[in-house]
Amino acid sequence: MKKIAIYDTTLRDGAQAEGISFSVKDKIKIVEKLDALGVDYIEAGNPGSNPKDLEFFKSIAPMELKHSKLAAFGSTRRTNKPVEEDANIQALLRANTPVVAIFGKSWDFHVTEIIHTTLQENLNMIQDTLQYLKDKGKEVIYDAEHFFDGYKHNPDYAVETLRAAAAGGASWLVLCDTNGGTLPLEIKEITRKIVKEFQVPIGIHCHNDTGMAVANSFIAIQEGARQLQGTLNGYGERCGNANLCVLIPNLQLKADYYCIEDKKLKELTGISRWVSELANMAHDEKMPYVGNSAFAHKGGMHIDAVHKNPLSFEHIPPEVVGNERRVLMSEVAGRSTILSKIRGIDGRIHKESPETKEIIERLKSLENEGYQFEGAESSVELMIRRKIGAHKRFFEIKDFRVLSEKPWKDDNSATAMIKVAVGDQEAVTAAEGNGPVNALDKAIRKALEVFYPQLKNNRLTDYKVRVLDTNAATGAKVRVHIESTDGENVWGTVGVSTDIIEASFEALVDSIEYFLFREMEQEE
Ligand SMILES: CC(=O)SCCNC(=O)CCNC(=O)[C@H](O)C(C)(C)COP(=O)(O)OP(=O)(O)OC[C@H]1O[C@@H](n2cnc3c(N)ncnc32)[C@H](O)[C@@H]1OP(=O)(O)O
Ligand SMILES: CC(=O)C(=O)O
Numbered sequence: 327m328k329k330i331a332i333y334d335t336t337l338r339d340g341a342q343a344e345g346i347s348f349s350v351k352d353k354i355k356i357v358e359k360l361d362a363l364g365v366d367y368i369e370a371g372n373p374g375s376n377p378k379d380l381e382f383f384k385s386i387a388p389m390e391l392k393h394s395k396l397a398a399f400g401s402t403r404r405t406n407k408p409v410e411e412d413a414n415i416q417a418l419l420r421a422n423t424p425v426v427a428i429f430g431k432s433w434d435f436h437v438t439e440i441i442h443t444t445l446q447e448n449l450n451m452i453q454d455t456l457q458y459l460k461d462k463g464k465e466v467i468y469d470a471e472h473f474f475d476g477y478k479h480n481p482d483y484a485v486e487t488l489r490a491a492a493a494g495g496a497s498w499l500v501l502c503d504t505n506g507g508t509l510p511l512e513i514k515e516i517t518r519k520i521v522k523e524f525q526v527p528i529g530i531h532c533h534n535d536t537g538m539a540v541a542n543s544f545i546a547i548q549e550g551a552r553q554l555q556g557t558l559n560g561y562g563e564r565c566g567n568a569n570l571c572v573l574i575p576n577l578q579l580k581a582d583y584y585c586i587e588d589k590k591l592k593e594l595t596g597i598s599r600w601v602s603e604l605a606n607m608a609h610d611e612k613m614p615y616v617g618n619s620a621f622a623h624k625g626g627m628h629i630d631a632v633h634k635n636p637l638s639f640e641h642i643p644p645e646v647v648g649n650e651r652r653v654l655m656s657e658v659a660g661r662s663t664i665l666s667k668i669r670g671i672d673g674r675i676h677k678e679s680p681e682t683k684e685i686i687e688r689l690k691s692l693e694n695e696g697y698q699f700e701g702a703e704s705s706v707e708l709m710i711r712r713k714i715g716a717h718k719r720f721f722e723i724k725d726f727r728v729l730s731e732k733p734w735k736d737d738n739s740a741t742a743m744i745k746v747a748v749g750d751q752e753a754v755t756a757a758e759g760n761g762p763v764n765a766l767d768k769a770i771r772k773a774l775e776v777f778y779p780q781l782k783n784n785r786l787t788d789y790k791v792r793v794l795d796t797n798a799a800t801g802a803k804v805r806v807h808i809e810s811t812d813g814e815n816v817w818g819t820v821g822v823s824t825d826i827i828e829a830s831f832e833a834l835v836d837s838i839e840y841f842l843f844r845e846m847e848q849e850e
Contacts, residue, residue, distance in 0.1 A: 327584040330577055331498075331553040333467075333529065334360050334570060335369040336601065338399050340561035346605050350382045354389075355604065356558075359597055361391045364586040365570075367467075369397045369555075373421040374414030383421035397425035397467065402451040405443040409458040419462060426459050428452075429469035429502070432487045433476030445483060449490040456494025467553075468496035469531060474508040477516050488524065498529045498553050503542060506535030506565060513542045514549055521550035529553030532568045534560060539568040544576060547583065554585070558601045559610065571598045571616045575647050595648035615647045622652040624700070626660025629653050633662050655699035655706045657690045664689065667707060671716050681714050688713060695822060696794045696803050702820035704840040705833070711843075720842045721774055722747045723835065728762045728827055742769040748777040763789070763830045770834060784812050784841050786834075791826060806830045810837040815844070 337353050340346065348356065353370065360368050370386070371379035383398060398421035403412040410416075418426050430452040431437050437448040456466045468491035470476075476484035488499050501517060513532075521528050530546035530553070532539040543554055554577070560569030571594055577583040578591065598616040602609040611618040621644040623629045631638035636651065644650050653663055661682050668675050668682060675681050688709065689699065699706050711717040724745040731739055738758035742765035745754045755773040759765025767786060775781045788809035793802045806821045806829040817840055821832025 327582050328552070330547060330583045330585050331367065331529070332365040332570065332574065332585050333367040333369065333397075333500075333553055333555040334365045334394075334557065335399075335531075335555055335567065336360070336557040336561060338369045338371055339555075339563060339567050340557035340605075341371075342563040343561040343566060345607060346561060348605070350378060350385055352604050353382050354386060356601065357386060357389075357391070357394075357396070359600070361394045362590075363593055363597060364393050364590050366394060367397050367425060367553075368394045369399050369427055370423070371421075372399045374400045374417040380417065380420070383423065387422050395425050395465070396423040397427045398423045399427045399429070402428055402430040402448075402455040403458075405441060405447055405451065409454045412455075415455065415458065418459070423464075425465045425467060427467040427469055427500075428455055428459070429471045430455070430487065430491065431472070431476075432470040432484045432502075433472040434480045434483045436472055436476075449486060452487055452490040453494040456491055456496055460495035465497050466495055467498045467500060467529070468494075469500045469502055469555075471502050472504045473501040474503045474512065474516055475505060478512070485520070485523065488520070492524060492526045496526055499524060499526050500529035500531050500553060500555060501546070501551070502531040503533055503539075504531075506533030506539060508532075508538075508542060509536065510538060510541045510545045514545045517546040517549040517551055527552045529555055530568075531555035533562065534565040534567065534569075537565070539566070540572050540576070543568040543573055544581075547577060548581070559598055559605075559607075559613065561605065561607075569613070572614045575615045575642070579642055579646065591646060592648040615642075616649060618652070620644070621649055622654055624654040624656055625658050626663055630660055630662035633666070655689060655703060657693035659686065659689065661686050664706075664710070667703075668710055668714070671707070671710055672714055675714065685710055685713050692822075696805050697820055697822050698805060698807070699820065701809075702807055702818045702833075704817040705819045705836045708819075708836055708839055708843075718843070718846070720748070720839060721777070723770075723831075724752065726766065726769070726831070728766055730762055738765075740765040742766040744769040744773050746770075746773045748774075751777070753777075762827055766827065766831060767834055770838065774838065778842060778845075780845055781838065781841070784810060784838070786837075787811050787816065789830075791829075794822070804829050806833045808833045808837055810841065812841060817841075 341348055357368055371382055373380050373383055398418050400414045400418045403409040403415055431448050437445055459466045528551045530543050530551040532542040556568035556570040560566040574585045578585050595616040599609050623632050628639045661677050664686055665677055724747055726744040728742045740762040741758050743756040753773050755769055757765055757768035757772050759768050786808055790807045792805045795802050803824050804826050809818050819833045819836035821829040823829040
């Protein structure tokens with residue numbers, strides 16, 4: 327197995343993504359996670375760029391990393407200026423990291439048109455900068471910015487820039503597809519030539535502007551690149567960088583490369599989701615390997631086959647990357663989909679039992695009415711319980727009323743009144759809320775907490791409304807999905823109606839009933 331050095335730049339190129347800004351504390355937490363994951367290099371920021379990155383490097387200095395080497399990132403010295411007088415280079419030294427990554431120009435067009443200097447001065451800038459940092463005891467990695475575009479326009483000059491970096495003492499020469507516009511076969515051919523020509527090991531850094539960053543990085547590794555640069559979840563400038571959460575498993579599970587310890591692969595899904603929370607970005611459900619849908623089966627025939635043998639529709643066991651199989655309830659489900667759920671409630675029922683057929687038909691007819699049970703498996707369980715007579719009526723809602731007030735107040739703009747019955751006792755309560763659904767939620771809980779005090783720990787975490795037939799305008803049916811938690815478990819329920827309050831009410835009542843069932847089962 328060939329070792330690939332993993333170079334993570336989530337904290338530098340990842341932070342150049344639209345919508346992402348990590349605080350110093352976030353950055354420290356991400357360094358800790360990446361170090362525990364076992365990546366080889368962590369490019370943690372650009373100290374010449376802003377005071378936050380400088381503060382970060384100061385704060386991280388006393389921390390000892392177990393595995394990773396920390397890198398500070400910056401450009402070659404400015405034109406016609408001695409390197410020791412360059413403020414950015416001095417900031418790189420102050421960052422006090424064992425590794426410094428320097429990017430420089432490989433494309434002649436950039437040299438003359440963007441940094442307005444001569445081709446020779448650019449070569450001097452590269453060599454001087456690397457030599458200076460190397461003499462200061464740093465490991466220096468050279469990022470050849472726009473290398474592939476440069477090579478396509480003027481291959482001799484692009485190669486000369488790499489020679490200047492090698493002469494300056496670069497430990498790696500990293501070929502960058504900075505504009506992300508190069509296609510895999512071009513990457514393959516160019517990387518092959520460069521790997522042959524240089525003794526210094528080669529790295530690859532790809533952007534995703536053609537959707538090829540993963541494919542381009544993979545093919546460069548196959549052609550002999552031995553350092554892979556990328557980011558968690560593929561965050562990065564414009565369309566992002568090569569996604570390490572996809573590339574690491576591809577390299578390690580599908581090709582004969584070693585990136586991180588096998589047991590650490592199991593942490594990948596958790597880290598991918600955790601970092602999206604920290605970055606305040608929705609996690610991409612469709613992301614290969616680590617997305618919520620990566621091992622979610624919906625087609626009835628697929629589910630039947632997966633129950634018989636998971637290899638039938640899964641390219642790897644989900645646990646290998648810390649993900650899990652999900653079986654989705656929907657109109658395209660078959661009896662096998664629902665069977666494990668039914669048998670969890672009543673083990674005597676089997677695939678050919680009439681109840682199984684009735685339940686699947688009911689499920690499909692509800693989906694036809696607008697229900698969607700993906701993410702609302704708790705409503706499915708309650709529906710099954712009602713169908714097979716395994717349902718318990720914990721409470722009955724006798725009556726409710728909701729009033730919205732005008733003029734609007736910032737808080738508590740609505741009031742809900744509710745009458746519930748538990749056994750032969752009745753209670754009437756009222757609550758104010760921030761809008762009618764919030765008022766209703768509070769009123770139901772207030773009423774029921776008298777009988778079921780354990781409901782105090784139970785709360786809503788997400789509430790989504792979807793208009794189903796937009797042509798019907800304000801008379802349209804809506805579907806409400808809610809997610810609830812007791813602090814430990816999370817469950818989803820659904821309600822559908824032309825009345826948003828009623829749809830919300832249905833989902834709320836299912837959520838509370840489901841919780842009470844779970845509590846009852848745990849007590850038994
Ligand atoms: C491909 C990449 O992702 S490279 C990294 C890109 N990342 C960033 O730009 C984020 C961090 N950058 C910053 O905070 C700022 O741009 C700074 C602090 C580095 C520089 O800010 P300023 O000095 O105000 O310059 P500004 O950003 O306007 O322009 C960039 C300057 O860098 C010069 N430059 C660009 N690339 C290089 C290079 N490889 N070597 C030397 N100088 C370079 C440009 O010529 C320009 O200088 P000029 O105005 O004298 O022509
Ligand atoms: C260095 C870098 O981020 C790039 O060339 O894309």
